[in-house]
Amino acid sequence: MNAGDDVELVARAREGDQAAFEQLVLRHQAAVHRAALSAVGSPADADDVAQEAFLLAYRRLKSFRGEATFKTWMLTITWNQAINHRRKAGRWWRRFVSVETEEGTPFESLRFASPSGTPEDLAAHDELRDAIRQAIRELPPALRDTFLLAQSGEYTYDEIAAMVKAKTGTIKWRVSEARRLVKERLVARGHK
Amino acid sequence: MLDRFDELVDDVAKSMTAAPPDASLAHRVSTRIAEAAGDDGRRPVWTRPWVLVPVASVCVLIVAVVVTREGSVRLKPDATPVTPPSIIAPVGSPGLVERPFQGRGDRGPENLARGPERPALRSQAVAPLPPLATPTIEPIDVDRLDVQPLVEMDEIQIGPIALDRIEIAAMP
Numbered sequence: 172m173n174a175g176d177d178v179e180l181v182a183r184a185r186e187g188d189q190a191a192f193e194q195l196v197l198r199h200q201a202a203v204h205r206a207a208l209s210a211v212g213s214p215a216d217a218d219d220v221a222q223e224a225f226l227l228a229y230r231r232l233k234s235f236r237g238e239a240t241f242k243t244w245m246l247t248i249t250w251n252q253a254i255n256h257r258r259k260a261g262r263w264w265r266r267f268v269s270v271e272t273e274e275g276t277p278f279e280s281l282r283f284a285s286p287s288g289t290p291e292d293l294a295a296h297d298e299l300r301d302a303i304r305q306a307i308r309e310l311p312p313a314l315r316d317t318f319l320l321a322q323s324g325e326y327t328y329d330e331i332a333a334m335v336k337a338k339t340g341t342i343k344w345r346v347s348e349a350r351r352l353v354k355e356r357l358v359a360r361g362h363k
Numbered sequence: 364m365l366d367r368f369d370e371l372v373d374d375v376a377k378s379m380t381a382a383p384p385d386a387s388l389a390h391r392v393s394t395r396i397a398e399a400a401g402d403d404g405r406r407p408v409w410t411r412p413w414v415l416v417p418v419a420s421v422c423v424l425i426v427a428v429v430v431t432r433e434g435s436v437r438l439k440p441d442a443t444p445v446t447p448p449s450i451i452a453p454v455g456s457p458g459l460v461e462r463p464f465q466g467r468g469d470r471g472p473e474n475l476a477r478g479p480e481r482p483a484l485r486s487q488a489v490a491p492l493p494p495l496a497t498p499t500i501e502p503i504d505v506d507r508l509d510v511q512p513l514v515e516m517d518e519i520q521i522g523p524i525a526l527d528r529i530e531i532a533a534m535p
Contacts, residue, residue: 193392218385222392322376
């Protein structure tokens with residue numbers, strides 16, 4: 172995937188080629204969805220946000236001047252949509268606070284491999300992961316958003332800076348500060 | 364010790380955004396775009412901007428002209444001759460000529476066709492009222508009220524307060 176192909180696809184989509192825009196969606200849907208998920212916390216809500224973001228981008232395609240890459244432009248639209256979605260009726264808060272929802276708390280369902288060992292080791296490992304997840308949820312929104320975006324491995328610091336409208340240096344500081352606070356809270360809860 | 368948390372924290376954070384998008388996302392977006400394009404094609408001609416804007420402008424212009432003309436007509440000086448104001452006497456006043464009550468049942472069929480009758484108001488000059496006599500009011504006698512004091516206060520005796528002398532030892 173390269174930006175040159177995006178430019179051509181954008182040009183074709185501007186002329187009304189819907190297949191070209193569908194190609195753009197397929198190229199960037201993972202990045203868009205991940206950004207939305209960082210903000211709203213629920214895969215289903217992230218799907219809705221991603222869909223609305225792509226539709227909005229299609230309608231605004233004529234205003235895309237190519238000063239940034241299509242991906243950066245698309246991520247900025249997505250982030251704005253996601254923040255608006257999060258503000259509506261506190262959906263994000265309910266997702267994060269409730270332990271179980273009808274579709275399962277998304278971050279609970281995404282578990283990574285536990286180490287091999289005794290049942291006690293496995294239980295301790297799960298407990299530690301839960302504690303980390305809880306500590307991340309409790310971060311201030313600016314730190315949490317930036318940290319999740321950065322740790323997703325999908326975006327550069329510059330792309331995150333463009334998304335959340337902050338300087339690259341600020342993004343780096345937020346990531347570092349978020350990690351420090353998470354570790355501090357783990358220690359406060361007795362994990363050493 | 365805390366360094367071992369770093370990798371784990373990063374892994375947990377990554378897992379929190381690791382859900383893949385819905386497989387039908389691109390298809391749903393394309394469908395919505397096609398629907399939107401279809402809606403534009405079915406749009407009535409009169410709702411198109413290049414039709415709606417001139418029509419709306421003409422409507423606004425017509426309303427503006429009408430309002431302006433109405434305003435200018437009202438601003439013209441009144442040409443009707445000025446007559447001295449006459450006092451309209453209320454119904455039942457001495458100057459008003461009384462008419463016997465005529466109910467609906469008393470009206471003939473030729474009158475019913477004209478609709479309900481309304482009492483006619485007649486303007487007539489009212490004669491000045493006779494001067495009123497000044498009323499005289501007799502003075503009222505009121506007995507004197509003797510009020511006793513509520514409570515008699517005893518004198519409060521406060522003895523002198525004796526303070527012991529405080530001895531402060533010198534600091535070493």
